[in-house]
Amino acid sequence: MKQSIKYLQYPPTRDVLFVFGAGTSHPDGLPLQRDVLPMILNDTEITSSEIGKIVIQFIKDNFVYDVESNEYPHLESLFLFLDYFIRQNESLSKAYSNATIHEIKEYLIKLIHYTVNKNTNKKSVVYHNFWDAVEKYNRNISVITLNYDTLLEQAFEHLYERIGYIDYSFHLMNYENSKELEFFNFWVNPQQPIVTSHNPVPFKIIKLHGSLNWKYCNCCNQTLLTPWDRAIDLNKGQLTWYSKKNDANFEYICPQDGTSFETLILTPSFTQNLNRQVFTQLMSEAGREIRAAKKIVFIGYSLSNADVHVRALLKKHLQTDTKVVVINPRITNSLKLKYQSIASHAEFINSTFEDFVTNDKLLKEIF
Numbered sequence: 001m002k003q004s005i006k007y008l009q010y011p012p013t014r015d016v017l018f019v020f021g022a023g024t025s026h027p028d029g030l031p032l033q034r035d036v037l038p039m040i041l042n043d044t045e046i047t048s049s050e051i052g053k054i055v056i057q058f059i060k061d062n063f064v065y066d067v068e069s070n071e072y073p074h075l076e077s078l079f080l081f082l083d084y085f086i087r088q089n090e091s092l093s094k095a096y097s098n099a100t101i102h103e104i105k106e107y108l109i110k111l112i113h114y115t116v117n118k119n120t121n122k123k124s125v126v127y128h129n130f131w132d133a134v135e136k137y138n139r140n141i142s143v144i145t146l147n148y149d150t151l152l153e154q155a156f157e158h159l160y161e162r163i164g165y166i167d168y169s170f171h172l173m174n175y176e177n178s179k180e181l182e183f184f185n186f187w188v189n190p191q192q193p194i195v196t197s198h199n200p201v202p203f204k205i206i207k208l209h210g211s212l213n214w215k216y217c218n219c220c221n222q223t224l225l226t227p228w229d230r231a232i233d234l235n236k237g238q239l240t241w242y243s244k245k246n247d248a249n250f251e252y253i254c255p256q257d258g259t260s261f262e263t264l265i266l267t268p269s270f271t272q273n274l275n276r277q278v279f280t281q282l283m284s285e286a287g288r289e290i291r292a293a294k295k296i297v298f299i300g301y302s303l304s305n306a307d308v309h310v311r312a313l314l315k316k317h318l319q320t321d322t323k324v325v326v327i328n329p330r331i332t333n334s335l336k337l338k339y340q341s342i343a344s345h346a347e348f349i350n351s352t353f354e355d356f357v358t359n360d361k362l363l364k365e366i367f
């Protein structure tokens with residue numbers, strides 16, 4: 001087939017904007033938020049690791065839980081407690097100085113990262129079916145997701161190049177053409193002309209709570225995408241990559257300034273990090289997509305009270321003539337009221353994500 005240079009463009013309006021919540025990744029192993037802490041406290045790899053021991057000791061010193069009756073503190077209350085000392089710039093005790101509190105918070109985020117990755121480290125059939133539906137019915141769609149696992153992108157593989165490219169909607173270090181970044185230049189920038197023999201389209205995937213495969217450098221404020229590397233060294237608390245040549249793990253450091261990379265995921269008490277450049281950009285991008293959408297379909301998303309930023313986005317940008325559909329296996333009255341407070345005309349469909357992506361009649365209707 002003949003290759004030519006193509007400029008990928010977005011139509012001015014979006015036929016369907018999907019908003020994914022935990023319910024779309026749960027069938028593939030994403031733990032529910034309330035299960036994450038029990039998993040951390042009972043995972044032998046975590047309990048025997050350096051950063052695991054530090055975090056667990058902190059929890060034991062400050063919270064009481066009961067394994068027998070499966071009663072644990074909420075992850076959110078742990079973060080709120082840590083954030084209190086960080087915000088006030090206070091120490092908790094001699095053992096828990098303000099600096100230590102900062103460190104423990106970062107370690108806890110890393111343990112969550114590790115736990116989510118461990119449970120979603122496989123190919124997703126459900127998301128694969130979703131992308132098949134995109135190919136079959138309509139390519140003018142985009143996705144806002146509150147999940148930081150990478151199941152959605154991993155399932156895109158069979159559409160790559162032939163049908164389109166993923167657009168994370170912010171600048172990645174991978175797009176730069178410097179010598180130090182040569183190794184990472186594999187990721188196609190859909191905002192630039194592309195040489196191809198197909199007719200690909202770009203797909204925006206806006207990950208409002210970050211992603212397990214994004215590495216953030218706190219020095220140059222840039223993000224590196226490492227699609228296949230989501231590992232964490234639990235003893236050193238570092239983001240690592242495996243070298244086949246040396247049969248060893250190495251720490252991920254910024255190729256530009258040598259700084260250690262940090263995780264880029266938003267935890268339950270997220271407001272502290274929401275002002276990071278990346279998230280500000282993603283929020284405005286999400287706002288533009290909401291305005292451009294003819295239809296918004298929420299799937300497996302409970303619009304939790306903690307997600308005030310999502311509520312604010314919708315209140316600001318949702319247009320009165322935009323169709324709103326909520327697909328959820330548990331349509332309760334309180335869920336209905338939550339959505340109706342954003343869109344009074346919202347329609348509700350009782351279905352799981354798994355059932356939706358295999359229901360041709362429903363897919364045709366939604367797409």
Ligand SMILES: [Zn+2]
Binds near residue numbers: 217221257
């Ligand atoms: Zn850097």
